[in-house]
Amino acid sequence: MKVLVTYASKYGSTAEIAEVIGKELTKREYEVEVKPMSEVDSLAGYDGFVIGSAVYAGSWLKGAAKFLRTHQEILAGRPVWLFSSGPTGEGDPNEIMSGWTFPENLASVREAIKPKDVILFHGYINLDKLNFGEKMIVKSVKATVGDYRDWLVIRTWASMINLES
Ligand SMILES: Cc1cc2nc3c(=O)[nH]c(=O)nc-3n(C[C@H](O)[C@H](O)[C@H](O)COP(=O)(O)O)c2cc1C
Numbered sequence: 001m002k003v004l005v006t007y008a009s010k011y012g013s014t015a016e017i018a019e020v021i022g023k024e025l026t027k028r029e030y031e032v033e034v035k036p037m038s039e040v041d042s043l044a045g046y047d048g049f050v051i052g053s054a055v056y057a058g059s060w061l062k063g064a065a066k067f068l069r070t071h072q073e074i075l076a077g078r079p080v081w082l083f084s085s086g087p088t089g090e091g092d093p094n095e096i097m098s099g100w101t102f103p104e105n106l107a108s109v110r111e112a113i114k115p116k117d118v119i120l121f122h123g124y125i126n127l128d129k130l131n132f133g134e135k136m137i138v139k140s141v142k143a144t145v146g147d148y149r150d151w152l153v154i155r156t157w158a159s160m161i162n163l164e165s
Contacts, residue, residue: 001030001031001047001048001163001164002030002031002032002033002045002046002047002048003025003030003031003032003033003046003047003048003049003050003161003163004032004033004035004040004043004046004048004049004050005018005021005022005025005032005033005034005035005049005050005052006018006034006035006036006037006040006049006050006051006052006067007034007035007036007037007051007052007053007064008036008037008038008052008053008054008060008061008063008064008067009036009053009054009061010054010056010061011054011124011126011129011130012129013054013085013123013124013126013147013149014052014053014054014085014123015036016149017052017083017085017121017149017154018034018050018052019034020151020154020155020158021034021050021052021083021154021157021158021161022034024155024158024159025050025158025161028159030048030163033046037051037063037064037067038063040067043071043074043075043078046078047078047079047163048078048079048080048081048161048163049075049078049079049080049081050080050081050082050083050158050161051064051067051068051075051080051081051082051083052064052082052083052084052085053065053084053085054084054085054086054123055084055085055086055087055097055103055120055123056086057137058100058103058104059103059105060084060103060106065103065105065106068106068109068113069106069109072109072112072113073112075113076112076113076114079116079163080113080114080115080116081115081116081117081118081119081161082102082110082113082115082117082118082119083118083119083120083121083157084101084102084103084119084120084121085120085121085122085123085124085149086120086121086122086123087120087122087123087148088122088123088124088125088143088144088145088146088148089143089144089148090148093120093121093122094120097120100120101118101120102118102120116161117157117160117161119157121149121150121153121154121157122148122149122150122153123148123149124146124147124148124149125138125143125144125145125146126145126147127145
């Protein structure tokens, strides 16, 4: 069975999460492709999809939101797992984001797709990569800087993905 793991990432940390998910799925003898959404032309030939985006200001990256909307009908007929990555700091990522689990503006798409699971992973704020405006936002909301991605949580989640169930 063939799985597409596709992601939208501004500074690379969500791309690395997608790679780790892809590796975990390969262990289970799925045929896996991992690529950015910007390089996905067609969803033909895949039996399942893992789709994720970095979160900026409570939203998925524009390309990711568009991808989900564009392919909504095909995705509704296949097993789909959705992930977001963002919150930094210790503790439950959903609590850090005050209960946020998925972008509000994609709620109806999510409802149509009926994903098998939706998860929010911790993210990575690397000040060296941010532009001036982003640094100002991080400072003003007092966001915690650093790499909080929890690889065990990510691998465990990926290991529970089962196309046949
Ligand atoms: C300007 C800015 C706004 C952000 N807004 C959010 C947010 O609303 N929610 C969240 O969980 N993380 C937020 N983050 C954290 C990013 O989602 C996190 O750094 C993520 O890992 C970045 O992924 P990327 O490297 O794939 O772009 C924000 C980061 C920046 C720099």
